Amino acid sequence: VIDPNLWFPPLDRLYAARGAVDQKRVLFQGDVFDDVPCYRYPDGGKEDLVAPRGGRGKIMVLGHPCEISSGEKGDVSPWRLVCPVAEDRARRIPLDGEGHWYAFPLPDLVEREDVWYADFRFLSTVHSENLVLAKRTASLSEVGWIAVQRRLAHFLTRVAIHWLDLADAGVALHPDAGAA
Amino acid sequence: MSPEGSAAAAGSIDEPPSAGVASLLSASVEHLQREPVLWLQRLNLLLDRGRDADIAQAQAELRLMLGQFAGEGLRWQLLTLGCELALRANDYIGAQAHIEELTALHDASAGSFDLTPVLIFQARVSWERGSYGAALDDLSKTNPLRPDDACRVANWRARSLAALGDIAGALQASESGRRTADQFDLQGGLAYSLALSGQYELYRGNMIRGRRHLDRALHVSGEAQELRVRPQILTTLAEVDLIEGRLEDARNRMSEALHALAARPRRIWDSAYWSLTQARIHRRSLDWDAACSAARTLAYEAGFVSTKAPRHPVVSALHAEAATCWMAAGYEHQASLALAEVDWSRSDWVTLLQRDLVLTVVSTEDPEVYASRADSILQRAIQGGAPYVAVEMAFELAVRANRRWSWLAADLASWTYSAAESRGWKRVSRAAAPIAAGRGGPVEETRGSIVRDSRGVSTLFAPPRGQRPARGESAPPLPDPFDREATS
Numbered sequence: 236v237i238d239p240n241l242w243f244p245p246l247d248r249l250y251a252a253r254g255a256v257d258q259k260r261v262l263f264q265g266d267v268f269d270d271v272p273c274y275r276y277p278d279g280g281k282e283d284l285v286a287p288r289g290g291r292g293k294i295m296v297l298g299h300p301c302e303i304s305s306g307e308k309g310d311v312s313p314w315r316l317v318c319p320v321a322e323d324r325a326r327r328i329p330l331d332g333e334g335h336w337y338a339f340p341l342p343d344l345v346e347r348e349d350v351w352y353a354d355f356r357f358l359s360t361v362h363s364e365n366l367v368l369a370k371r372t373a374s375l376s377e378v379g380w381i382a383v384q385r386r387l388a389h390f391l392t393r394v395a396i397h398w399l400d401l402a403d404a405g406v407a408l409h410p411d412a413g414a415a
Numbered sequence: 416m417s418p419e420g421s422a423a424a425a426g427s428i429d430e431p432p433s434a435g436v437a438s439l440l441s442a443s444v445e446h447l448q449r450e451p452v453l454w455l456q457r458l459n460l461l462l463d464r465g466r467d468a469d470i471a472q473a474q475a476e477l478r479l480m481l482g483q484f485a486g487e488g489l490r491w492q493l494l495t496l497g498c499e500l501a502l503r504a505n506d507y508i509g510a511q512a513h514i515e516e517l518t519a520l521h522d523a524s525a526g527s528f529d530l531t532p533v534l535i536f537q538a539r540v541s542w543e544r545g546s547y548g549a550a551l552d553d554l555s556k557t558n559p560l561r562p563d564d565a566c567r568v569a570n571w572r573a574r575s576l577a578a579l580g581d582i583a584g585a586l587q588a589s590e591s592g593r594r595t596a597d598q599f600d601l602q603g604g605l606a607y608s609l610a611l612s613g614q615y616e617l618y619r620g621n622m623i624r625g626r627r628h629l630d631r632a633l634h635v636s637g638e639a640q641e642l643r644v645r646p647q648i649l650t651t652l653a654e655v656d657l658i659e660g661r662l663e664d665a666r667n668r669m670s671e672a673l674h675a676l677a678a679r680p681r682r683i684w685d686s687a688y689w690s691l692t693q694a695r696i697h698r699r700s701l702d703w704d705a706a707c708s709a710a711r712t713l714a715y716e717a718g719f720v721s722t723k724a725p726r727h728p729v730v731s732a733l734h735a736e737a738a739t740c741w742m743a744a745g746y747e748h749q750a751s752l753a754l755a756e757v758d759w760s761r762s763d764w765v766t767l768l769q770r771d772l773v774l775t776v777v778s779t780e781d782p783e784v785y786a787s788r789a790d791s792i793l794q795r796a797i798q799g800g801a802p803y804v805a806v807e808m809a810f811e812l813a814v815r816a817n818r819r820w821s822w823l824a825a826d827l828a829s830w831t832y833s834a835a836e837s838r839g840w841k842r843v844s845r846a847a848a849p850i851a852a853g854r855g856g857p858v859e860e861t862r863g864s865i866v867r868d869s870r871g872v873s874t875l876f877a878p879p880r881g882q883r884p885a886r887g888e889s890a891p892p893l894p895d896p897f898d899r900e901a902t903s
Contacts (some may be wrong), residue, residue, distance in 0.1 A: 245836035275897050288897045321896035325583035326619050326800045330834035334890050348621040394877050400863045404875040
């Protein structure tokens, strides 16, 4: 049972898969990919407001499953909403989620004991062809997915949605729903 | 603990000297006066052997040499050695005088001499006297030409940053020292950098990485006969065992550390550091008689170190740990006494957190104040980049609150449980679970409503705003992920 007031679930319930994620698993909200272009504007000073800064790196897919799934609206629009995933080298992400509201921590994402985070401040879009399933490095569990949705909704609205509301709204959507 | 080993010590201090060493140690004054290079070698040997009498003898002979030899090159070497000897003897005034002479010699020589070693000495003096900001300033002026100096600068920078509460910066610095040492095969510096990195990884909750660094440090120090840093490595490994709940392994490590202490030239605070870890083991073993006894030992050690290095950070660390032992054993009045009349202005960051924890427990009568102080301690630990320290302290605060305010204890334990679970620190989360269970059900937030249309699409209508008031952000923002300098 997850405390509905918690921002972050236990680490052992956060991920559905890490490392080499099965390529047959459907693309889903919260998936983390490597080597995807991600930019923000401008690069530096005020001289050129359209020169981008960024490059290829880790990103998290943020579009709702209905928007990105094949057979649904994902077939109509090839653009996918993503945000960069960065390493919290200084270990300053709050343990309880109170603060740094734009960040969703991803502990042990690459190696044990490292801490990465999805940074909602820098949302951008990429073409779906940039999301190569062979380069997907993590997929969230249903609990992890709900936690990401809750954090993202709070970042955009400042409303902390009840955990069970999100669970009800997304019932049967998650790839692992009903697997147990 | 001790300054990083720049040179391997000459084996056990009781080891019989080789024939060459013996002849140097027994050479006549007349012979040495004709051969200043040999005399310098003799002083270095005495430094390496490192007994109090050796250091005093070397200092006396150094003064003789300085009076007899005027050549700038030899004088530079003598003054440099004089700095090291003065620091070993905790003669900070003497060290400062040598540093000033070296600086004057450097200025007069139009830059013929490398000032970096002098600035490192200055930083060591500052650090050992509890002036960590000044130590950082001194190090920032260095421009190391030699890899061993670059490694020393990195390691002292790490220690200074850690003392000021920047654990991420400290780890970055010690890792920089490690890379330099690896690149240039500097075994002593490598062991020392690894020992520091291991310690900082523990603060961050990275036990596997911490142990990996420390195991390598132990191996390297054994291979290189680098005995000075070995007790520090072993006591830190004992701390890892303690964190992971392996008390017997921790005790065995402490026995090894004791043997290592006996086999090396000693600094005045070496056994104090050993006693600190030993006291923590007694506390974790719930052996209250031993904890009280340890508290007395720590107070004695603090008095002993204070005789020669009253501003060294270990002094207040000893008092803080002694107070923690008294508190854990239930003698809160004794804990208050242990904290009184201590000069905390020279304490390092972790010691100040520990002091504030004890103060919160032993001097707070109002649960709201207790909660507020606890929150402040935890935020400071997190902002310093030491999340595991925060979780451990939250657990301690929960345990201590449990006798008086079970609801507050349950809140703190619940925080501990959730935070530890979110990072996979199972030992702490399991320990906190029983206290957290007293919290009752979570405070229910307002539910929204789900509407499903005829096509089966679900829409959540969020509840009216007001479940959570808007909150400010006191912490500095996380770095821009696109800013390579900020994230590298």
